[in-house]
Amino acid sequence: MKNFKTILAAHAVVLAALACPLANASLINNGDGSFTDTSTGYRWQTLSQYDGKDYAAILGILPTGYHVASEAELATLTASASANPANFASDALAMGAGPGAYMIWGFYGDGSLYAWKSDFDEMWNTNAAPLPGGYTTANGWLAWDYSIGTGYSLPGLSVFAVNTTTSVPEPATLATFGIGLVGLAMRRRTVRSKSRAV
Known part of the structure; x- marks a missing residue:
C-alpha cells in the first residue's frame, strides 16, 4: 500500500x-485559417487571409463570431507574442504571415489604427493610420513610411480579427x-x- x-x-x-x-x-496555428493564443484561449484569424484588402472589404468577409480586435484585445495578443526578434519567425508563421516574412501588421479598432511587429523590433508598435507614418531603425535606416487610412490596401497589411468566445x-x-x-x-x-x- x-x-x-x-x-x-x-x-x-x-x-x-x-x-x-x-x-x-504561445501562439498555435490551428491549420484552419486561425491561430490560438493559449494564454487567453482567443482564436485569431490568420493575417494572410486578409493580406492587401482594405478595412471595409475585410469587415464584409469576417467569419461569424469574429470581430476586429479592440486595443485591449490586441494588448493580450502582443503580450503572448512578445516582440523578441529571436521569436519573430515562429510567431509570424503561427499568425499566418508565411515563411520569410520580416513584418506582420494589421488594422485594429475602428480601422483608424494599425499595429506592427518586425524581425528587428524589440517591441510591438502602433500608430494612428491616418497620420503620416514613418519608422527609422536605431542606425537611422528608414524602415517604412506609409500614410494609410481605412480605404487603403497595401501588400502585407491585414487585420487583427479575433473570436473571444473561449472554452476551457x-x-x-x-x-x-x-x-x-x-x-x-x-x-x-x-x-x-x-x-x-x-
Missing part, C-alpha cells in the same frame, strides 16, 4: 509538471482530469483498506 501511494504521488507530480509548460503563453483550455482540462483520477484512485484504496480492516 505504501509503495502504491508513493507511485501515485510520483505520477501526480509528473502530471502537474507536464501541465506547466503547456500553460505557457486543454492544459487545464488535462491537469484537472489527472488530479481527479488520482483522487478517485486514493479514495478507492482507502475504502478498500477500511472494508478489509472490519
Whole structure:
C-alpha cells in the first residue's frame, strides 16, 4: 500500500509538471485559417487571409463570431507574442504571415489604427493610420513610411480579427482530469483498506 501511494504521488507530480509548460503563453496555428493564443484561449484569424484588402472589404468577409480586435484585445495578443526578434519567425508563421516574412501588421479598432511587429523590433508598435507614418531603425535606416487610412490596401497589411468566445483550455482540462483520477484512485484504496480492516 505504501509503495502504491508513493507511485501515485510520483505520477501526480509528473502530471502537474507536464501541465506547466503547456500553460505557457504561445501562439498555435490551428491549420484552419486561425491561430490560438493559449494564454487567453482567443482564436485569431490568420493575417494572410486578409493580406492587401482594405478595412471595409475585410469587415464584409469576417467569419461569424469574429470581430476586429479592440486595443485591449490586441494588448493580450502582443503580450503572448512578445516582440523578441529571436521569436519573430515562429510567431509570424503561427499568425499566418508565411515563411520569410520580416513584418506582420494589421488594422485594429475602428480601422483608424494599425499595429506592427518586425524581425528587428524589440517591441510591438502602433500608430494612428491616418497620420503620416514613418519608422527609422536605431542606425537611422528608414524602415517604412506609409500614410494609410481605412480605404487603403497595401501588400502585407491585414487585420487583427479575433473570436473571444473561449472554452476551457486543454492544459487545464488535462491537469484537472489527472488530479481527479488520482483522487478517485486514493479514495478507492482507502475504502478498500477500511472494508478489509472490519
